[in-house]
Structure formats: C-alpha cells, structure tokens
Amino acid sequence: MTAKSSTPTNLRSKTLSGAEIIYRCLGLEGVEFIFGHPGAVLLTLLDLFLERSKIKHVLTRHEQCAAHMAEGYARASGGVGVCLTTSGPGATNLITGITDAYMDSIPIVCLTGQVSTSVVGNDAFQEADIVGMTRTVTKHNYLIKNMADLAPSIREAFHIARTGRPGPVLIDLPKDILLGEAPFQVPEGEVDIRGYKPRTKGHPRQIKRVAEAIKEAKKPVLYVGGGVIHADASKEVEKLATAADIPVTWTLLGAGAFPSENKLSLGMLGMHGTAYANMAVDECDLLIAVGARFDDRVTGKVSEFATKAKIIHIDIDPTAIGKNLPVEIPVVGDAKQVLREINKLVKRQKRTLWHKRVDRFKEDFPLTFEAAEGGPIKPQEAILTLSEEAGGDAIFTTEVGQHQMWAAQYLQVSFPRHFISSGGLGTMGFGFPAAIGASLARPDKLVIDIAGDGSFQMVLQEMATTVQYGIPVKVFILNNYGLGMVRQWQDLFMDRRFSEVGLEVGPDYVQLAAAYGAKGLHIEDRCDLRPAIQEMIKTPGPFILDVKVDPDELVFPMVPAGGANRDMILNDPRKKKPKGRLSALPDN
Amino acid sequence: MPNNDQNNGDEEIHTFAVLVENKFGVLAKVASLFSARGYNIDSLCVGVTQDPSVSRITLVTSGDINILEQIRKQLSKLIDTIKVLELDDKETAERELVLIKVSAPKDKRSEVLQIVEIFRARTIDISNDALIIEVTGDEGKIGAMLELLRPYGIKEIARTGKVGLSRGAKTLKGLKN
Numbered sequence: 001m002t003a004k005s006s007t008p009t010n011l012r013s014k015t016l017s018g019a020e021i022i023y024r025c026l027g028l029e030g031v032e033f034i035f036g037h038p039g040a041v042l043l044t045l046l047d048l049f050l051e052r053s054k055i056k057h058v059l060t061r062h063e064q065c066a067a068h069m070a071e072g073y074a075r076a077s078g079g080v081g082v083c084l085t086t087s088g089p090g091a092t093n094l095i096t097g098i099t100d101a102y103m104d105s106i107p108i109v110c111l112t113g114q115v116s117t118s119v120v121g122n123d124a125f126q127e128a129d130i131v132g133m134t135r136t137v138t139k140h141n142y143l144i145k146n147m148a149d150l151a152p153s154i155r156e157a158f159h160i161a162r163t164g165r166p167g168p169v170l171i172d173l174p175k176d177i178l179l180g181e182a183p184f185q186v187p188e189g190e191v192d193i194r195g196y197k198p199r200t201k202g203h204p205r206q207i208k209r210v211a212e213a214i215k216e217a218k219k220p221v222l223y224v225g226g227g228v229i230h231a232d233a234s235k236e237v238e239k240l241a242t243a244a245d246i247p248v249t250w251t252l253l254g255a256g257a258f259p260s261e262n263k264l265s266l267g268m269l270g271m272h273g274t275a276y277a278n279m280a281v282d283e284c285d286l287l288i289a290v291g292a293r294f295d296d297r298v299t300g301k302v303s304e305f306a307t308k309a310k311i312i313h314i315d316i317d318p319t320a321i322g323k324n325l326p327v328e329i330p331v332v333g334d335a336k337q338v339l340r341e342i343n344k345l346v347k348r349q350k351r352t353l354w355h356k357r358v359d360r361f362k363e364d365f366p367l368t369f370e371a372a373e374g375g376p377i378k379p380q381e382a383i384l385t386l387s388e389e390a391g392g393d394a395i396f397t398t399e400v401g402q403h404q405m406w407a408a409q410y411l412q413v414s415f416p417r418h419f420i421s422s423g424g425l426g427t428m429g430f431g432f433p434a435a436i437g438a439s440l441a442r443p444d445k446l447v448i449d450i451a452g453d454g455s456f457q458m459v460l461q462e463m464a465t466t467v468q469y470g471i472p473v474k475v476f477i478l479n480n481y482g483l484g485m486v487r488q489w490q491d492l493f494m495d496r497r498f499s500e501v502g503l504e505v506g507p508d509y510v511q512l513a514a515a516y517g518a519k520g521l522h523i524e525d526r527c528d529l530r531p532a533i534q535e536m537i538k539t540p541g542p543f544i545l546d547v548k549v550d551p552d553e554l555v556f557p558m559v560p561a562g563g564a565n566r567d568m569i570l571n572d573p574r575k576k577k578p579k580g581r582l583s584a585l586p587d588n
Numbered sequence: 589m590p591n592n593d594q595n596n597g598d599e600e601i602h603t604f605a606v607l608v609e610n611k612f613g614v615l616a617k618v619a620s621l622f623s624a625r626g627y628n629i630d631s632l633c634v635g636v637t638q639d640p641s642v643s644r645i646t647l648v649t650s651g652d653i654n655i656l657e658q659i660r661k662q663l664s665k666l667i668d669t670i671k672v673l674e675l676d677d678k679e680t681a682e683r684e685l686v687l688i689k690v691s692a693p694k695d696k697r698s699e700v701l702q703i704v705e706i707f708r709a710r711t712i713d714i715s716n717d718a719l720i721i722e723v724t725g726d727e728g729k730i731g732a733m734l735e736l737l738r739p740y741g742i743k744e745i746a747r748t749g750k751v752g753l754s755r756g757a758k759t760l761k762g763l764k765n
Contacts, residue, residue: 135617136624140667145612160667195609195670319661322654 013183018150019044021184022111022173025154027054028186031082033073033440034058034111035066039086039126041113041175058440058469061461063090065433067097068459070108072437074101075420076395076447078232080161081108081437087115088126091172092133096427098168099137103424104253105230107166109157116176117145131172139167144174147182159191164198165317166230198316202333202341209329210288210312211345217286217310219354220246223269223298226253226423227291227315227335229416234258236339237290243343245351247358249277251292252408255419260412266358267367270298271559272405275365278557278565280358281306288312291335294324295424304564314338365570367409369553376550377526379403379478383410383450386476389533394446395438397421399431399455402484405555407450429458435473436465446474446537453479453506460507463516466542474536475544477509480551488554492573509546520544597652601630603675603682603752604660606645607760609668610636617666618645627651627659631684633749642670646751671760675752682752686730687712688721691741700740707733718743 016024022045026034035058038046049057060066063085070081085094091112101108115124120143131143140160142153150173157169214220228237234257241248241264248258249266258265266277281287287309292298294313299305302325313320313327314335321330331338369380383406390396392414398404398421413419420438422430435449449456456477466473483501490498513520519539523532529547536545559568608614615634622629630648637644649659663672675682692700693716700719704711709723723733727750734742 131613132616135620143613193667196667317665319658319665323658 013185015181016184017044018147018173018178018180018182019048021151021182022154022178023048023052023055024184025151026082029080029154029158031055031080033437034082034084035060035069035073035437036084037061037063037066037086037090039088039090039113041087041115041126041178042084044178045084057084058436058465060433061464062459063093064096064429065436065459065462065465067094067108067110068100068427068430068433069437069440070110071097071101071104071106071430072397072420072434073441074106074108074437075434076417076438076445077441078417079107079441080158081106082111083108084111086113086126087130088128090126091130092128094130094170095134095137096425098134098170100422100425100427100430101168102137102139104422105166105226106168107161108168109154109161110168110170112170112172113178114143114172114174117174118176120174130170134170137168138170139165141170141172143172144177147177147180150177150182151184151187155187155191156193159193160196164196165227165315165320199318199332200316200334200337202314202331202338204341206329206331207338207341208345210314210331210342213286213310213312213329214244214246214288214342214346215349217284218351219280219284219357220244220286220288220351221266221280221284221309222246222248222258223250223281223287223289223292224248224254224257225251225290225292226257228254228257229291231291231316231335232416233290233334233336233339234416236336236343238262239343240339240346244346244349245355246288247280247355249273249281251295251298251423252404252421253423254292255408255411255421256413256416259414261414268408270295270565271300271561272409272555272557273298273565274367274409275557275568275570276358276361278559278568279361279365281309282566283357284309286310286312288314290314290339291316293320296324299324300559300563300565300568304566365557368571371526375526377524377529377547379406379480379549379553380410381526382476382478382529382547382549383407385529386448386450386533387411389530389537390446390448392418394418394448395420395435395442396448396450397431397435397438398450399452400426400428400485401452401455402480402488402553402555403450403452403455403478405485406478409555411450428452428455430455432456432459432473432475433462435475436462436471439471439473440469447472448474448476451475451477452484453477453481453503454483457503457506460512463513463518463542463544467517470541472541472543474542476533476536477544477546478549479506479509479546480549480553481506482551484551485555487551491554492558492569493560509544513542513544516542518542518544520546522546522548524548597654599650599652600656601648601650602656602659603680603750604645604647604649604663605673605675605752605760606647606663607637607670607672608643608645608666609670610641610643611668614643614668615645617668618647618663621662621666622649622659625658625662627655631747631749633751635751646675646749648750673754673760675754679756680752680754682726682750683724684727684730684750685722685724685748686734687746688723688734688737688742689744690719690721690737691717691743692719693717696740700737703733703736709733
C-alpha cells in the first residue's frame with residue numbers, strides 16, 4: 001500500500017522542535033545578535049548556535065548586562081535588541097535592564113527559559129514567576145503554554161516591541177516547549193492584534209491648531225525627547241525649527257535629536273540643564289513638546305514650569321499626554337508623521353526679538369567651570385577634550401551620575417543615536433554593556449562609555465566579553481574615587497556629611513584591563529589629558545582610560561529637588577559669588 | 589488598595605466596562621496596573637461575553653478627573669484590552685447581586701421578611717436564627733436595604749460587584765455574536 005498525500009510538499013508545514021522554531025522566528029525578524037547567558041533549560045536552543053551563523057550569540061558575564069547590551073544595540077541601531085537567559089536567577093537578573101528599557105521606551109525582546117509547564121507553580125529548581133514579576137515593567141509579556149502559540153507569540157512580541165511607543169517584551173519559554181514539536185510555516189501578512197492599533201497619524205484639526213499656534217507665538221520653544229529619536233524625526237524637527245525660527249531644547253534622551261552645534265540649540269533643560277534652556281522655557285509663550293513626557297527631572301516643580309506658555313504635546317502614547325500637567329493642544333501620533341504634516345502648514349518666520357533675548361541668556365549665563373594651571377583635571381574639561389578628539393562621528397554611552405550630567409552638558413552630539421544614556425530609571429552600570437551592544441550594532445563607529453568609577457565597578461566583569469569578541473569599546477572613567485552625585489547632594493543639602501559615598505578602595509584600572517587582556521592608562525595631570533585620549537582612540541580593541549578628576553567638583557547649574565527651574569543654582573555656592581539665582585534677572 | 593494622595597480635585601466614582609482577551613493572565617495585568625500606579629479598585633467583576641474569546645471586566649474605581657482619565661488611557665494601553673467604555677449612571681442599566689445573612693429569630697422573622705418583600709428580594713435559606721437574602725439592584729436599592737437590615741444584625745455579606753450594560757440598542761463593536 002502506498003500513502004498518497006493530496007497536499008503539495010511546499011505548502012505542507014514542516015514539523016520542527018520548539019528550539020528550532022524560535023531560531024527560525026528570530027531569523028525572520030532580522031535578529032543578528034542575541035545577548036545571553038546559558039542555563040540547563042536552554043540546552044536545545046543553545047545547541048543551535050554551535051553550527052549556525054545567521055544569529056550570533058554573545059556570551060555575557062552577567063544577565064543584567066545582557067539586557068543592557070540588547071538596549072545598547074537597539075538604541076544605536078534603531079532595531080530590536082534580543083537577550084536570552086535561563087529560568088530563575090537568569091530571568092530575575094534581567095529585571096533591571098527590562099525596567100530600564102521600559103522607562104526609556106527601548107524595543108527589546110527578552111527570552112527566558114522556564115521550568116516545564118507540568119511543574120510551573122511547584123517551586124521547582126530555578127523556577128521564578130518572571131511573567132508575574134515583569135508585568136508592570138514590560139509593554140507586554142507571554143508565558144508560552146502551547147506549542148501552537150510559540151511562533152505567533154514571537155512574531156507579536158517583535159511587532160509590539162518596535163511599534164507604537166516602543167518597549168520591552170518578555171517571552172517565558174518552558175522547557176517542554178523548547179523540546180516539543182509543532183508544525184511550522186513562515187507566517188505571511190501583517191501582524192494583527194485586535195487590541196493594539198497604535199495611532200500614528202495626527203488628527204488634522206489638531207495639526208492645524210498647532211500650525212496656527214506657532215504662527216501666533218512670539219516666543220516659542222521646541223522641547224524634544226527620546227520619542228523624536230525613536231520616530232527618526234530629527235530632520236523634521238530641524239525643518240520646523242529652521243522654518244519657524246524656534247530655539248530647541250532637549251531632554252537627556254533627546255540629545256542628538258537636534259545638532260548641538262546648530263545656532264538654534266539651547267542644550268538640555270531641567271535639573272542640570274543649561275540656565276538658558278530653563279530660562280527660555282520659563283519665559284516662552286508656546287512650548288512645543290515632541291516625544292517627551294514632562295518628567296520631574298525636566299519640569300522641576302510642575303506648577304512653576306512654563307507658566308506663561310501654551311503647551312502643545314505631540315506623542316504617540318496617549319497616556320503620556322496630560323499625565324503631569326495640562327496640555328492645550330494634544331496631538332496623538334508618530335512624531336515624524338505629525339511633524340511632516342505640521343511642516344506643510346508652517347510658513348517661514350523670523351523672530352529677531354526673541355533670539356536677542358535668548359542670546360542674552362546665553363551670554364549672561366553660559367555653562368562654566370574653572371580649571372587652574374597645575375590644578376587637578378576638571379571632569380568638564382576632560383569631556384570637552386574627549387568630544388574634540390573623538391569628533392562628531394563617535395557614539396557615546398554614559399553611566400549614571402555626575403559624569404552623565406557633564407557629558408550631557410559638554411559633549412557635542414550632532415546625530416541621533418550617538419548619545420546613549422539611562423534616563424528614566426537612572427541605572428548605574430548601564431553604559432558599559434550598552435556600549436558593547438552599540439559597538440556590535442555600529443562596528444564602523446568609535447564607541448566610548450563615559451563612566452564614573454562607581455558605575456563601572458558594577459559591571460566591570462564585562463571586560464571579558466569585550467576581549468573575547470574583540471569589541472573595541474573605550475571606557476573613559478572620570479574617577480573621583482566616590483559616588484559623586486550622592487556626595488554632591490550631601491555636600492549641598494546634608495551639611496557636607498559624606499556618608500557611604502567614598503570608594504577610596506577601587507581597582508587599579510590599568511592592571512584590571514591587563515588582567516582581562518586589554519590595554520589601559522591612568523592619568524592625573526592636565527597636560528596628559530589630550531595625548532592619553534588620542535592614545536585610547538588609536539589603540540585597537542577595548543581600552544580603559546582612568547582619568548583622576550577633581551573629586552570636589554559639583555554639577556551646576558542645579559535645580560534643587562522640588563524647586564522651580566527658575567530658581568536653579570547657577571554657581572557653586574561654596575565659592576562666594578554675588579549673583580546666584582535666575583530670578584535675579586530683570587524682565588525685558 | 590493603596591490610596592492616591594495626589595488628588596487635584598473632587599473624588600468621583602466611575603464604572604468602566606473593559607473588554608479583554610479571554611486569556612491566561614489578563615486579569616492579573618489589569619489588577620497589576622492598578623496596584624503599580626496606586627489607583628483604587630472599589631469593585632471588579634469578570635465574566636466571558638457572548639464571544640468566548642472575549643471577557644468583560646466591570647470595574648468601579650474612584651479618583652479625581654485627571655486620575656480617572658489616566659485610568660481610562662492606561663486600561664486602553666494594555667495590549668490585551670480590546671475596548672474600554674465608561675458607563676454613565678444615567679445611560680446604563682446597572683445591577684449588583686448581594687447575598688445577606690441576617691439575624692432573624694422567630695420574634696423578628698416576620699419583620700425581616702416584610703423588608704424582603706418590599707425590596708422584591710428573595711429568601712434563599714432559612715434557619716432558626718437567620719435568613720439568607722438574595723437581592724439584586726442598583727447601588728441605591730442595595731444601600732437602602734442594607735440600612736434597613738442593619739438593626740437586625742447582618743452576620744455576613746457576599747457581593748458580586750456591579751455589572752452594567754448601556755441602555756438602548758447600542759452595543760460594543762468588534763465582538764462575534
């Protein structure tokens with residue numbers, strides 16, 4: 001007897017293992033790299049990386065760094081970053097990275113192993129309810145319980161991560177799902193989720209109102225955030241700013257969305273923003289927020305923020321609009337699409353008087369620091385010199401703390417995706433793994449992690465990863481032998497009682513680099529700064545440059561927590577200076 | 589439930605009907621949203637709709653208008669949410685079912701049964717000392733009945749939470765019948 005099939009072979013779906021289905025689904029999504037750490041439940045999936053090269057697995061030394069590398073990859077490339085860890089501790093170690101991605105709207109997909117469905121809930125070895133734990137820090141998450149759901153869920157996960165307001169999606173994969181078999185067919189058509197249809201096109205009536213408001217405004221300011229970078233809307237922002245002659249300020253995550261060398265640029269606003277950005281926002285009569293969310297580090301005391309302004313808020317996420325303060329003209333939509341429509345309606349305008357006023361702010365209250373001949377290296381001059389030597393084409397990541405704020409203030413960033421920092425969550429230990437992810441995403445670029453000694457010590461084990469894969473990340477440590485930002489708050493608000501912020505005991509970073517097989521350099525003198533940076537840049541492979549900086553330097557300007565932006569402290573109050581506060585500036 | 593102390597105005601009570609995917613873990617996603625953001629849930633009631641792939645959650649919550657607007661948006665933002673509807677008191681037929689075990693010794697029993705009759709409630713269990721009463725109605729009716737029964741001694745109460753449908757022929761779209 002012969003069996004005859006009526007279905008032609010090419011239409012018949014193949015039966016594949018769960019691990020194989022995952023590998024193929026990731027391939028279909030264009031995944032190049034998976035950042036991961038292995039575990040017993042992943043054996044069959046890990047086995048596939050031995051002989052295939054379409055997707056490269058990068059073995060990290062800690063799972064938290066796998067999530068940050070996925071973030072760094074996503075932030076630098078605009079694609080989706082992927083990480084893979086085992087059940088239990090492997091999964092729980094991802095949570096900080098996932099939360100970081102959630103706060104900053106970064107598209108990553110996290111695959112976690114899980115114990116078999118038959119023992120889920122039994123407190124099995126290395127079991128953790130990761131879906132339960134990440135419910136409020138993921139855009140969406142899945143526990144796969146049926147083979148039939150595997151391929152569609154992976155496809156949905158990538159769609160959800162990269163569309164609308166991007167964010168992390170987690171897929172929990174029980175061992176029996178990896179081992180099981182199911183028919184697999186390459187899916188066709190668009191992903192369709194009935195409860196998820198992000199609105200990308202702005203409402204035409206609202207767009208018309210925006211254009212009218214811009215025309216009527218005398219003192220407008222554009223305030224751009226990470227959403228502009230996610231939406232790839234930098235060109236549109238520049239076009240609007242240029243045509244309507246509007247100064248532009250940005251959030252930490254918006255750095256690079258508008259070229260900092262443009263004469264319309266005001267730099268960053270907020271707690272450690274430039275005085276002139278905060279003053280312009282305080283005085284403006286129209287504030288156009290694009291892809292920004294009025295975070296408390298931006299607004300200071302909300303009731304005192306941009307009190308004279310009509311507020312326009314363009315955002316793809318309706319929950320971001322009206323959350324922290326009332327908005328006159330809300331526009332829900334994709335920043336690029338909305339700005340294109342607005343640009344069609346906006347006529348060329350000149351605002352000479354407003355620019356005169358803003359220029360006055362810039363002249364009277366510039367960013368300043370004092371570096372003395374023969375004195376210690378100032379962190380600000382270290383960043384300025386680094387910026388000059390690295391040039392506009394380099395990608396910078398940062399850790400979290402004082403060095404991050406100085407980087408945001410003093411780096412020249414001309415392009416989107418060239419400044420990568422942990423904004424919302426403020427995760428120390430983010431920058432180094434993020435730089436590794438960024439370097440793999442953009443192998444043609446010089447990638448530099450601007451680090452503090454405190455942050456770098458949280459993740460320095462990843463030096464091994466850089467050496468193993470030859471990832472030429474440069475770690476530029478502004479070493480003040482302490483936890484500078486907390487120390488700054490103690491300095492200003494706790495009577496200089498420095499509790500638990502000293503890191504006098506730390507590694508010798510040159511020896512540390514050598515121990516991992518990388519190069520390193522330590523400097524203390526101002527005259528060594530430029531040559532050392534040049535050496536770091538021209539040395540191939542990973543490199544640590546340990547720069548001993550003045551530990552007493554504080555970040556200014558600064559808005560005290562809970563204070564109004566207009567009451568920002570401009571200069572170091574420890575040094576006697578008569579004019580200190582912005583409110584002192586007379587009105588025009 | 590945690591209280592939200594950032595009130596910007598008068599507290600209002602709102603009822604939301606939320607259509608969600610009838611899937612594992614969806615109720616937990618809705619509940620987590622409330623606990624993570626510090627919103628109140630006064631009552632919550634879930635059941636499958638005429639379309640077996642869709643569940644309907646009726647949720648009563650309170651807050652000022654800004655918080656209620658955020659709640660509506662946040663509920664809509666969940667991937668598993670298909671539709672969010674605010675149920676307006678005037679345009680909604682609302683009901684809750686309550687079981688009340690009330691103390692009713694022989695000398696008081698007839699008085700209690702009279703209240704049951706007036707409210708068109710039902711007695712579903714009777715013993716020497718107590719009755720179980722089943723009452724269905726809107727908030728006003730149930731509140732009034734509880735008030736009248738209280739002097740007799742309410743021993744136990746079980747409430748379903750409110751459910752509601754908007755009046756008239758209007759329906760939520762997107763469901764299979």
